[in-house]
Amino acid sequence: MNLLHIDSSITEAFSITRQLSREVVNTLTEAGSFKQVAYRDLVKDEIGHLTGKIAAGFRSVPGRTPVSTEQAAEYQVSNTLIKEFLESDVIVIGAPMYNFSVSSQLKAWMDRIAQPGKTFSYTANGPVGLSGGKKVIIVSARGGFYHNTSLEKMDFQERYLRQFMAFLGIERVEFIRAEGASKSEEMKQQEIARAMTSIPQVVNTILNHEE
Secondary structure, three states: OEEEEEEOOOOHHHOHHHHHHHHHHHHHHHHOOOOEEEEEEOOOOOOOOOOHHHHHOOOOOOOOOOOOHHHHHHHHHHHHHHHHHHHOOEEEEEEEOEOOEOOHHHHHHHHHHOOEOOOEEEEOOEEEEOOOOOEEEEEEEOOOOOOOOHHHHHOOOHHHHHHHHHHOOOOEEEEEEEOOOOOOHHHHHHHHHHHHHHHHHHHHHHHHOOO
């Protein structure tokens, strides 16, 4: 198996998701057999946001006007990102909630890997995901409490990530979450500790789940 680890928090050393995602990866590599572990920091190695010219590189078009050096470089970035994704069996994503959704850095990565003919396909009956069989662990951190509360309707972070993965054909998505990080330092540490204790069970579920 191959493992892909993605971090997207802008708070870097102070990040809850970076701390937890690192522990998830450590637990995975101790419990499972991975031939390759790839890591991508979307903040330190920022990906350019999707443009029409970049999206045009997702498909090979006969007779297309020669691209510029800048476009060619962006096409190579897209190819590298999709290759990392397609070659992975397990994906760990550190995804903090920003303004009720995901970071723009993570959105940029998602826009690059959603490629027709590679990760999904359009059919007469609608889009079909081509990435089934992969397993995803999403490490989620939020300043408030959203899961199973009255604020859940404002959660466009976890629901979006789950639906995006389903669109690509990935049904096996597990969440490890730490909430209430902005309430107090004590609450923050309690939530981190609680999330830490849930990691072994989630890892066991991912590694032993039969499709």
